Amino acid sequence: VVGLLKRYRELILVAFLLVGPLGVYFAHAKHPSERSRLDRVILVATGPIEKGIGWAVRGALNGWYGYVALRHAHERAAELERRAELLELDRLELASVRAENDRLRALLSFAHVYPDRRVVGARVVGVRLDPKGLQLVTIDRGAADGLERMMPVLVAHGVVGRIHAVNPSTADVLLLSDRNSSVAVRVERSRARANVRGTGSPDLARLEYALRSDDMVEGDVLVTSGTDGVFPRGLPVGRIVGLKRAGQGLYQRADVKPIADVTKLEEVLVITSHERAEEAAPAQATVVPPASPGGLAPIPASATVKAR
Amino acid sequence: MRPVVAFLVALALASAQAALLRWVGGGAFSLALALPVVVYLGLHAGNVDGAVGSAAVGYVVDLMCAGPKGLMTFLAVALFLFSRLAGAALAVQGRIGFALLSGVGTFLYGVLSLLFTRAVTPAETAPGLSLVGRIAVEALLTALASPLVLALMRRLDAVFAREEPGLLR
Numbered sequence: 486v487v488g489l490l491k492r493y494r495e496l497i498l499v500a501f502l503l504v505g506p507l508g509v510y511f512a513h514a515k516h517p518s519e520r521s522r523l524d525r526v527i528l529v530a531t532g533p534i535e536k537g538i539g540w541a542v543r544g545a546l547n548g549w550y551g552y553v554a555l556r557h558a559h560e561r562a563a564e565l566e567r568r569a570e571l572l573e574l575d576r577l578e579l580a581s582v583r584a585e586n587d588r589l590r591a592l593l594s595f596a597h598v599y600p601d602r603r604v605v606g607a608r609v610v611g612v613r614l615d616p617k618g619l620q621l622v623t624i625d626r627g628a629a630d631g632l633e634r635m636m637p638v639l640v641a642h643g644v645v646g647r648i649h650a651v652n653p654s655t656a657d658v659l660l661l662s663d664r665n666s667s668v669a670v671r672v673e674r675s676r677a678r679a680n681v682r683g684t685g686s687p688d689l690a691r692l693e694y695a696l697r698s699d700d701m702v703e704g705d706v707l708v709t710s711g712t713d714g715v716f717p718r719g720l721p722v723g724r725i726v727g728l729k730r731a732g733q734g735l736y737q738r739a740d741v742k743p744i745a746d747v748t749k750l751e752e753v754l755v756i757t758s759h760e761r762a763e764e765a766a767p768a769q770a771t772v773v774p775p776a777s778p779g780g781l782a783p784i785p786a787s788a789t790v791k792a793r
Numbered sequence: 794m795r796p797v798v799a800f801l802v803a804l805a806l807a808s809a810q811a812a813l814l815r816w817v818g819g820g821a822f823s824l825a826l827a828l829p830v831v832v833y834l835g836l837h838a839g840n841v842d843g844a845v846g847s848a849a850v851g852y853v854v855d856l857m858c859a860g861p862k863g864l865m866t867f868l869a870v871a872l873f874l875f876s877r878l879a880g881a882a883l884a885v886q887g888r889i890g891f892a893l894l895s896g897v898g899t900f901l902y903g904v905l906s907l908l909f910t911r912a913v914t915p916a917e918t919a920p921g922l923s924l925v926g927r928i929a930v931e932a933l934l935t936a937l938a939s940p941l942v943l944a945l946m947r948r949l950d951a952v953f954a955r956e957e958p959g960l961l962r
Contacts, residue, residue: 495840502848502870510863514913517861524856531808531857538812611811614820616920616927617865617906618858622820623811650859657859664918685920686927687820693917748819 520650532655535611535623550574585751591641592754602717603758605630609750610655614687619649620663622750627654635715637756643721643744644668644709645753656755660747661722662687669713670722675700678710681722687747690723692739699737703728707741717756794953795838799846802949803827803853806942811857823931827854828902829895829939831869833946835876836885836894847873864909871905872898888940896936903928 490497520528551574592606607630611623626632628651636648638658646666649659659666662683670681677699683690695701705725711718723741730737806826814820827850834843834850851869855862875898879885885894904925911919 498841499844499870499874502844503867503874506848506851506863506866506870508863510861510867510909511913513861513863520856527804527853528856531804531811534805534808535812535815538809539815542813542816609815611808612815612820613811613823613857613859614814615823615825615858616924616931617825617903617910618860620820621859622815664920682917685924748821750819 525652528650529652529654531611532623532652535655536625539610550578588641588752592752602756603631605632605755605757607656607753607755609753612748613657614660614662614747616685619665620646620660620683620685620687620747621649621657622646622660622747623655623657624753624755625655626755627652627656629653631757632656632755633757637716639720639754639756640745640750640752641754643723644716645745645747645750647715648755658753660687661743661745662690662747667693667713668716668722669710670707671710672699672701672725673706673708673721675705677701678712679707681707681741688742690741690743692725692741693736695737695739697730697734697737701725701728701737701739703739706744795834795842795950796846796849798949798953799830799834800849800853802945803830803850806830807853807857822934823927824938825854825899825902825931825935826938826942827857828869828872828899828935829891829942830946831872832876832891832895832898832939833943835873836880836891837946837950840877843873843877844870860910861913864906868902868905868909872902875901888943891943892936892939895939895942896932899935900929900932903931 589606592604605626607624607626609622610625613619613621613623624638632648632651634648634651638645638647644661646658646660646663648656650657660683661668661681662685664683664685666683668681669678671678677695679695679699679701680693681690682693692707703725707722707725709716709718709720709722721744723743725739726742727740728737729739810824810826814822814824831847831850834846838846847869848866851866854865854869858865876894879894883890885891907920907922907924907928914920
């Protein structure tokens with residue numbers, strides 16, 4: 486036996502590496518478990534790399550637009566043209582800063598619509614919309630900023646997803662488009678109830694459990710119903726497209742186009758308070774805006790601001 | 794040494810990929826840069842080194858995909874064996890051969906992961922076969938990017954390679 490083991494040790498090792506993980510997979514698929522300490526340590530190591538690359542790309546873009554493009558303009562144009570290029574560049578930068586300010590203002594105004602909820606602003610630093618796995622984005626806020634699993638994540642105009650896993654300085658957000666993601670919704674116009682579930686594609690979800698007798702038409706806006714215990718009530722989720730009402734059956738089927746385009750996310754809000762504050766207490770919106778290279782818009786005095 | 798290098802390279806590539814896709818496409822398409830590392834191991838590493846290194850790379854992909862653990866590790870070792878067989882049968886040479894093998898391997902890897910996930914997931918949350926199109930795009934882009942991984946792995950191999958003492962030493 487020892488001779489056989491020695492002779493086929495490589496084959497046995499490869500077979501073990503093949504079969505072992507498969508057994509682990511089937512065990513985990515039936516009984517999902519939390520990440521181990523080793524998993525978390527390794528994932529923490531990815532955070533600085535993602536942040537570093539984001540910093541480098543931003544720096545390279547700034548360098549390109551600030552220097553290389555200008556040198557090119559110097560070669561091409563006379564003095565007045567160069568000045569015009571500089572002014573144009575400034576105008577574009579200002580427009581970019583203004584657009585960023587508009588987005589941050591929209592996030593802040595959303596925070597003021599819900600003054601009894603604490604929100605944290607975050608910047609997207611990584612995207613993992615992998616068709617083989619979960620649909621995740623990584624944000625630059627984590628447990629150190631008070632983030633926990635299942636906290637809802639939004640942009641000013643709609644639902645993005647919920648916190649899936651938290652590291653000390655980053656967190657993974659499970660997007661609405663993930664097939665494991667289900668949000669309880671109402672049709673804004675008729676108040677009919679249903680669920681929206683992701684399909685794995687960033688730009689399409691599907692409507693579930695919508696009674697065939699319910700009043701809904703293509704183009705109807707779906708908002709969160711607040712009954713799933715994760716998302717507050719009334720947040721836009723998506724718009725009904727491709728409604729199919731069969732001649733029989735309990736439910737009607739429809740596709741949903743999510744309001745928030747997850748492929749263009751830059752900043753998001755995380756609602757960090759689970760329960761409503763007391764009615765008598767003054768509004769306390771703790772808004773932590775995302776780190777911004779171009780500066781931030783003025784923030785109303787009613788908000789406590791922690792800039793990173 | 795090779796398994797450790799493969800693990801670290803896969804971790805770095807997976808992190809870099811996540812950060813770069815945030816700037817390029819925003820997730821409209823995906824990449825699997827860790828898989829060409831497995832293909833490289835299949836073509837150039839020994840049985841033990843390669844299998845352990847592939848399992849380590851698969852573990853990284855498992856962590857990044859955040860699904861139930863084990864599937865990506867299993868598929869990575871299977872991809873290692875596939876690459877080994879392909880390398881022996883077809884004499885894969887040069888960047889184009891490596892890119893072709895990486896593309897085909899990535900596609901099969903994605904399709905198998907889809908099928909395994911469908912096998913253990915309730916019907917309502919099972920991934921649809923419509924995702925095969927996304928997997929094909931992922932395989933194509935991974936094939937295009939794989940020569941860079943090949944160059945990186947060759948360079949690292951040159952750095953960490955040890956000469957075996959011969960009879961005349």
